[in-house]
Amino acid sequence: MNPISETVIDHYLKLAGLADEYGAIDLALDLLDRGVPAEDVLLDLVAPAQARVGELWAADEWSVAREHAATAVSDRVVAAVAAHARPRPTRERIIVACADGEYHALPARLLTEVLRLRGWQVDFLGASVPDAHLITYLHQTDPEAVAISCTLPTRLPRAHATLTACRSVGVPVLAGGRGFGPGGHRARLLGADAWASSARLAADRLDRGLPPFPPQPAALEHLADGEYTYLAGRRGDLVARVTRTLSAAYPPMASYDARQMETTAEDLAHYADFLAAALYVDDGALFTDFVTWTAGVLRARGVPDGAVPAALDVFAGELRDFPRARRFLAAAAAALTGPS
Amino acid sequence: MSGTCAQGDPARSTADRSPSPPDRPAPVLPADAPAPVPPPGRPVPDEQQRTRFLLEVGARLSASLNLHRCARTAVELVVPFLADAALIVLPPGAAGRSAWLRAADDRSRPQEGVITAAEASTVPGLAEALTGFPPAPSRWLDPAQAPGWLLPEGYGPAGHLLVTPLPGNGVAAGALVLARRIGTPSFEEETEALVRVFAARVGAAISAALLYQEQSSVNQVLTTGLLPPPLPELDGVELAGSLRASQKATRIGGDFYDVYLPGPARNGPAGDDPADQDGAAALVALGDVCGKGAQAAVLAGQIRHSLRALMLVERRPERLAELLNRFLLGFPPPRSFATMVLAELRPAAGRLRVGLTAAGHPPPLILRRDGTVEESTARGTLLGVFNEVTAASVAVDLAPGELCLLYSDGITEAFGGPTGEEMYGEHRLRADLSTCVGMPARAVAERLEQLSTEWLADHGGIHDDRALLVIQARTR
Numbered sequence: 001m002n003p004i005s006e007t008v009i010d011h012y013l014k015l016a017g018l019a020d021e022y023g024a025i026d027l028a029l030d031l032l033d034r035g036v037p038a039e040d041v042l043l044d045l046v047a048p049a050q051a052r053v054g055e056l057w058a059a060d061e062w063s064v065a066r067e068h069a070a071t072a073v074s075d076r077v078v079a080a081v082a083a084h085a086r087p088r089p090t091r092e093r094i095i096v097a098c099a100d101g102e103y104h105a106l107p108a109r110l111l112t113e114v115l116r117l118r119g120w121q122v123d124f125l126g127a128s129v130p131d132a133h134l135i136t137y138l139h140q141t142d143p144e145a146v147a148i149s150c151t152l153p154t155r156l157p158r159a160h161a162t163l164t165a166c167r168s169v170g171v172p173v174l175a176g177g178r179g180f181g182p183g184g185h186r187a188r189l190l191g192a193d194a195w196a197s198s199a200r201l202a203a204d205r206l207d208r209g210l211p212p213f214p215p216q217p218a219a220l221e222h223l224a225d226g227e228y229t230y231l232a233g234r235r236g237d238l239v240a241r242v243t244r245t246l247s248a249a250y251p252p253m254a255s256y257d258a259r260q261m262e263t264t265a266e267d268l269a270h271y272a273d274f275l276a277a278a279l280y281v282d283d284g285a286l287f288t289d290f291v292t293w294t295a296g297v298l299r300a301r302g303v304p305d306g307a308v309p310a311a312l313d314v315f316a317g318e319l320r321d322f323p324r325a326r327r328f329l330a331a332a333a334a335a336l337t338g339p340s
Numbered sequence: 341m342s343g344t345c346a347q348g349d350p351a352r353s354t355a356d357r358s359p360s361p362p363d364r365p366a367p368v369l370p371a372d373a374p375a376p377v378p379p380p381g382r383p384v385p386d387e388q389q390r391t392r393f394l395l396e397v398g399a400r401l402s403a404s405l406n407l408h409r410c411a412r413t414a415v416e417l418v419v420p421f422l423a424d425a426a427l428i429v430l431p432p433g434a435a436g437r438s439a440w441l442r443a444a445d446d447r448s449r450p451q452e453g454v455i456t457a458a459e460a461s462t463v464p465g466l467a468e469a470l471t472g473f474p475p476a477p478s479r480w481l482d483p484a485q486a487p488g489w490l491l492p493e494g495y496g497p498a499g500h501l502l503v504t505p506l507p508g509n510g511v512a513a514g515a516l517v518l519a520r521r522i523g524t525p526s527f528e529e530e531t532e533a534l535v536r537v538f539a540a541r542v543g544a545a546i547s548a549a550l551l552y553q554e555q556s557s558v559n560q561v562l563t564t565g566l567l568p569p570p571l572p573e574l575d576g577v578e579l580a581g582s583l584r585a586s587q588k589a590t591r592i593g594g595d596f597y598d599v600y601l602p603g604p605a606r607n608g609p610a611g612d613d614p615a616d617q618d619g620a621a622a623l624v625a626l627g628d629v630c631g632k633g634a635q636a637a638v639l640a641g642q643i644r645h646s647l648r649a650l651m652l653v654e655r656r657p658e659r660l661a662e663l664l665n666r667f668l669l670g671f672p673p674p675r676s677f678a679t680m681v682l683a684e685l686r687p688a689a690g691r692l693r694v695g696l697t698a699a700g701h702p703p704p705l706i707l708r709r710d711g712t713v714e715e716s717t718a719r720g721t722l723l724g725v726f727n728e729v730t731a732a733s734v735a736v737d738l739a740p741g742e743l744c745l746l747y748s749d750g751i752t753e754a755f756g757g758p759t760g761e762e763m764y765g766e767h768r769l770r771a772d773l774s775t776c777v778g779m780p781a782r783a784v785a786e787r788l789e790q791l792s793t794e795w796l797a798d799h800g801g802i803h804d805d806r807a808l809l810v811i812q813a814r815t816r
Contacts, residue, residue: 064775064787065777068779068786069778069780069783072782072783072786073780101793101794103786103789103790127786127790132588132589133588133591135589136589136590139406139552140553140556140560141406142404142412169405169406235760236758236759236761240758243759265757
């Protein structure tokens with residue numbers, strides 16, 4: 001029988017939500033004392049609880065502060081479990097890093113500890129690792145492989161640059177994180193040598209080994225239309241125009257105060273970023289997923305349903321000469337009105 | 341020079357491989373020589389294969405600046421194309437020992453080891469090759485003389501062995517040993533010529549990697565003291581910092597923070613009481629040296645260390661600011677200036693009293709339990725410009741969970757936002773800080789860093805250094 005039942009996860013989540021660091025650590029260490037392998041405590045307790053944290057925030061049940069406090073608790077729990085297990089490295093070096101701009105560090109931290117438990121010598125470079133730092137580090141350390149975590153699809157263009165740079169110095173890359181899409185098809189497109197949907201599968205994949213000097217993947221032909229380049233380069237301009245047009249086209253905005261206007265502009269900037277990322281990987285589903293998720297988040301916070309379609313409409317109007325972007329915008333709008 | 345004979349190599353006799361003087365020109369096949377007949381089992385590579393091989397060698401070896409990877413890449417490239425097994429012995433390190441890497445045609449990953457100078461000298465020609473001078477040609481080795489470590493386990497005696505020095509362009513770059521099994525053809529002239537070209541590429545890559553490694557390890561030693569220190573665990577106080585340098589490869593810059601515990605012997609160990617018996621308190625400093633990159637980082641390091649020394653004789657923050665000002669004024673022009681905030685930490689009865697002294701620095705912000713954000717009234721003159729500076733300390737009391745945020749202007753002056761044309765500004769920092777009630781110090785520092793990074797996101801590559809330090813009264 002699995003000692004980490006739903007009840008245990010719920011209990012852990014409650015402790016984390018109360019920022020009860022010591023309670024959560026005790027719970028995890030108690031499982032270890034009862035013979036549960038450290039890897040299971042990390043991946044069957046902390047990881048699923050942490051996934052719930054994200055959902056609770058999206059559903060507006062938890063505040064940002066509570067979400068961050070819980071994540072900080074989980075981070076301490078991971079450290080405590082690792083300190084308890086104290087694995088000795090017997091294998092080669094692997095580097096784990098979050099893509100540039102990626103701040104969800106916990107999944108990468110979990111992978112780090114799981115790899116250490118399996119005997120690898122792991123260097124965890126932390127959240128938002130700039131390319132230049134990572135590449136310098138590769139030259140200095142010569143790892144067996146690099147594992148790059150990207151949970152936010154908007155960081156994919158940067159992650160692609162990182163991935164390409166690692167491979168060009170001959171170090172194979174394992175990609176992980178939701179950013180690479182369900183099934184990891186974006187990881188393959190961007191030339192990752194392997195992809196894994198979970199820390200356990202990532203560790204299994206690295207156990208099997210990745211060959212150095214993989215063949216270079218094909219170029220991203222779809223970028224030739226310049227739509228991504230335009231959107232990424234003129235982002236501020238576009239967001240300013242969309243915000244202006246939307247405030248005229250969407251009546252509720254007339255009563256927005258300065259702070260609400262700014263929040264709206266920030267939201268619209270996210271639309272632009274996700275649309276740009278979708279253009280980069282030529283994957284309309286990336287944008288549609290974001291839009292349906294945003295609509296859900298806004299619904300949970302009592303924002304009228306019309307806001308998202310209105311925004312999509314204005315973007316489509318501003319991007320008249322961009323057929324690929326317009327196609328993605330239309331698909332997202334259709335997904336909102338379609339059966340849900 | 342019996343080592344250059346080729347016993348066990350029926351294809352050749354010792355007579356046609358006499359030892360050569362170092363300056364002997366590379367043997368060139370006479371133009372009218374008959375084309376070499378590929379011996380059975382190992383065809384001589386044709387022109388196209390040789391070209392493809394050298395292209396791949398060039399591409400792969402130029403990719404890395406890591407010594408180990410260059411050597412590994414080299415032995416993997418050459419097996420099985422030119423030999424059944426290949427060994428690279430790297431130039432000796434400090435203790436005279438040489439690391440080696442070896443690949444064999446069984447497709448397993450290369451093996452590694454270390455040999456002493458004495459062991460290296462048992463292979464004729466190897467010791468000379470490892471010193472890198474005088475330049476020596478490649479030479480055949482009598483397989484009977486090969487020590488056991490030279491070949492992979494279970495390989496059996498080699499039929500042919502070729503030792504080639506790796507030319508290192510001024511530095512020793514090690515040697516390459518190629519082996520072919522008994523019963524396979526020897527290294528024919530054309531292959532030897534190809535091996536020489538290959539060795540030249542490998543030597544160039546290894547010597548570049550050696551130089552890079554040397555510089556980067558010196559660089560690492562020099563910059564370690566310039567990176568933010570690990571923050572100590574203190575009773576009653578939770579500290580968390582974040583530092584993002586504009587110089588991304590080395591991560592050093594003009595922003596800095598440091599923590600000074602009372603008593604010189606007490607710096608470092610965890611669980612320290614921030615105040616000792618005679619009332620000296622732990623001091624936190626966060627500052628910003630004008631400028632970016634290595635130059636600013638060096639001055640920031642000097643300020644941190646000066647402060648550490650000054651604190652042996654002076655603990656009053658106002659006086660420390662004055663002394664640092666004189667220290668900076670003492671530099672020859674062009675002088676740089678700095679701003680700084682000092683925070684004395686005095687936990688008492690479940691609360692934390694923070695004595696704040698600012699020197700031309702953005703005043704720290706205080707987050708109360710109800711989400712109110714206050715600005716500290718600590719003000720003072722920046723350091724390194726005026727002969728006289730004024731700095732007054734202000735005390736702030738923190739209840740458990742409340743915190744004080746020290747930050748550099750790189751945070752508030754971050755340029756970007758949704759329209760890409762706005763400064764993050766103090767009002768946004770205050771608004772974002774007010775959402776952090778109930779978070780532990782580390783989460784606050786991470787969140788504020790993240791928000792500021794997102795504000796900057798992709799708007800041009802150059803931004804200022806950004807530093808944050810959270811001082812929180814512990815909740816338990």
